[in-house]
Amino acid sequence: MDGLDLNVAKGETRCIIGPNGTGKTTLFNLITGRIKPDSGEINIGGRNVVSRRIYEIARLGVSRKFQSPTIFGDLSVEDNLIIAAMGRRRLNDLIFSRRHGADSRIEEILEKLEFGELRNQRSGDLSHGQRQWLEIGMVLLNDPDLILLDEPTAGMTLAETARTADLIRQVLQGKTTLVIEHDIAFVRRLEAPVTVLFRGKVMREGSFEEIAEDEQVRRIYLGENP
Amino acid sequence: MSNNLLYKQPKSWALGILLLALCLFPQVFSGYQTSLLAKFLVFGIFALSLDLIWGYSGIVNFGHAIFFGAGAYAMGIALKYLPFAGATYLAVIFAILVPMIIAILLGYFLFYGRVGGVFFGVVTLALTGVVQSIIIVSSDLTGGMNGLFDFPPPKLGIPGILEFDLYSPTVAYYTVLVSAIGCYLLAKYIVNSDFGRVIQAIREDEDRVEFLGYNVPFMKVVIFAIACGMAGFSGALYVPLGFISPDLLSIERSAVVLVWVAVGGRGTLVGAFVGTLVVSYLQTFLSDQFVVLWLLFIGMLAILVILIWPSGIVGFARTHPFKSLILFKRS
Numbered sequence: 313m314d315g316l317d318l319n320v321a322k323g324e325t326r327c328i329i330g331p332n333g334t335g336k337t338t339l340f341n342l343i344t345g346r347i348k349p350d351s352g353e354i355n356i357g358g359r360n361v362v363s364r365r366i367y368e369i370a371r372l373g374v375s376r377k378f379q380s381p382t383i384f385g386d387l388s389v390e391d392n393l394i395i396a397a398m399g400r401r402r403l404n405d406l407i408f409s410r411r412h413g414a415d416s417r418i419e420e421i422l423e424k425l426e427f428g429e430l431r432n433q434r435s436g437d438l439s440h441g442q443r444q445w446l447e448i449g450m451v452l453l454n455d456p457d458l459i460l461l462d463e464p465t466a467g468m469t470l471a472e473t474a475r476t477a478d479l480i481r482q483v484l485q486g487k488t489t490l491v492i493e494h495d496i497a498f499v500r501r502l503e504a505p506v507t508v509l510f511r512g513k514v515m516r517e518g519s520f521e522e523i524a525e526d527e528q529v530r531r532i533y534l535g536e537n538p
Numbered sequence: 539m540s541n542n543l544l545y546k547q548p549k550s551w552a553l554g555i556l557l558l559a560l561c562l563f564p565q566v567f568s569g570y571q572t573s574l575l576a577k578f579l580v581f582g583i584f585a586l587s588l589d590l591i592w593g594y595s596g597i598v599n600f601g602h603a604i605f606f607g608a609g610a611y612a613m614g615i616a617l618k619y620l621p622f623a624g625a626t627y628l629a630v631i632f633a634i635l636v637p638m639i640i641a642i643l644l645g646y647f648l649f650y651g652r653v654g655g656v657f658f659g660v661v662t663l664a665l666t667g668v669v670q671s672i673i674i675v676s677s678d679l680t681g682g683m684n685g686l687f688d689f690p691p692p693k694l695g696i697p698g699i700l701e702f703d704l705y706s707p708t709v710a711y712y713t714v715l716v717s718a719i720g721c722y723l724l725a726k727y728i729v730n731s732d733f734g735r736v737i738q739a740i741r742e743d744e745d746r747v748e749f750l751g752y753n754v755p756f757m758k759v760v761i762f763a764i765a766c767g768m769a770g771f772s773g774a775l776y777v778p779l780g781f782i783s784p785d786l787l788s789i790e791r792s793a794v795v796l797v798w799v800a801v802g803g804r805g806t807l808v809g810a811f812v813g814t815l816v817v818s819y820l821q822t823f824l825s826d827q828f829v830v831l832w833l834l835f836i837g838m839l840a841i842l843v844i845l846i847w848p849s850g851i852v853g854f855a856r857t858h859p860f861k862s863l864i865l866f867k868r869s
Binding site: 344365366367370371375376378382383384385386387391392394395396398399400401403405406407408409411450454 | 728731732733735736738739741742743746747748749750751752753754756757760
């Protein structure tokens with residue numbers, strides 16, 4: 313990652329594509345504080361977060377979905393959502409289970425995910441696709457200002473991928489979201505502006521159509537011969 | 539009609555009968571038997587406190603007896619130096635606070651220093667030796683190798699007016715019974731709260747929990763301090779039932795509490811009591827019958843239960859045809 317300059321408007325969904333090893337996940341690791349930059353600043357809401365810990369950055373409003381679904385498999389679907397929704401609360405709210413409106417948001421997400429009947433199910437028993445959706449729900453309930461989704465359709469069937477794209481468009485509307493994705497059909501379906509990363513730098517930015525027609529992008533990423 | 543009620547609320551009925559039996563126990567059995575059950579219930583509270591951290595938070599503690607022993611010593615020392623009516627209450631508070639402070643200090647350095655899993659266990663194991671040595675060396679305060687015994691008897695009731703001597707087996711038994719129920723309800727409340735959910739999530743994947751905005755080391759310090767305070771409380775309850783000596787903090791005691799929790803069922807709360815009672819009564823019975831070999835039998839039993847029923851007696855009862863053992867049902 314070197315001299316990366318990426319500007320995303322508030323409320324915008326942005327797709328980030330690029331060949332493997334180009335620094336997409338590294339970008340997410342930098343923003344969320346998992347790795348620290350050698351130099352430079354990372355500003356979130358005007359605050360430099362380079363020296364902040366992971367949970368402090370999360371509390372500033374950054375929520376992340378990991379590449380492979382990372383949920384708490386031994387706990388129920390509802391418990392997973394509660395944990396995500398209470399992420400920025402104080403200890404006494406947690407001890408006395410004071411949800412302050414989180415319950416209605418959890419109900420809303422359960423409904424949008426069509427998870428009503430799965431509410432009390434052990435989340436580790438969900439299908440792969442359902443786990444990915446549960447984690448998207450968790451990220452949303454965490455009430456972030458910036459959402460980072462790392463390959464939300466990895467390992468999904470075609471039908472699940474289509475549903476995920478619809479779900480993201482529907483539930484993440486108006487939220488600033490960065491989506492890393494390899495699946496070109498999914499990127500097209502998302503109807504969001506696309507940034508192409510190459511060797512740690514922004515190579516192109518534009519609508520899906522513009523990117524798809526760009527000669528250089530096709531060469532390095534879409535795998536077409538020049 | 540009554541059959542119908544029994545059918546509808548079997549768990550409440552079974553619980554009611556169990557409580558009644560526990561309440562009547564001193565009326566039916568001898569003072570020796572009453573003291574013995576009281577002692578085992580104290581150990582049950584001790585095991586319960588370990589289940590909170592090991593079963594629910596995934597914190598491995600090979601030195602849990604430190605906190606039990608610290609509670610007993612704190613109680614004894616406080617009783618010795620506070621020679622006035624009502625001192626027992628202060629001594630109990632002291633017996634809870636001292637282990638909590640040790641836990642907060644230990645937790646602060648280790649959890650914030652990202653020492654986790656088995657490494658945390660090894661540190662607690664090493665600490666057992668350290669604390670035991672400190673107790674043996676500071677014999678002026680602790681009685682050293684001889685143990686601590688010259689303190690006034692702990693008393694409950696209204697100080698100076700109506701006092702009950704805790705050395706009476708019946709008083710000790712009912713105090714312990716009420717404490718055991720209280721500690722169980724507290725533990726149940728904690729694990730069912732949103733804090734308890736977060737703790738269990740930390741057990742599964744603490745990285746993920748941190749990305750959701752939780753200060754994971756802080757959460758671990760909090761549950762560790764609560765559990766160690768409870769262990770200290772059980773140590774205080776042990777004072778009228780046993781003898782305060784460096785043995786209370788031994789590695790053997792730290793190991794046996796792990797066995798109680800594993801046999802009863804990790805992460806079940808009620809399993810802590812079941813495991814403690816089953817193993818302790820068996821130990822009492824076997825050590826009478828087989829003066830030398832009893833430890834071998836207990837060890838083999840522990841290995842067998844853990845191999846055959848990895849989730850312990852309660853875990854097994856909850857998932858197998860034994861479901862009819864309704865007391866163990868998850869609620």
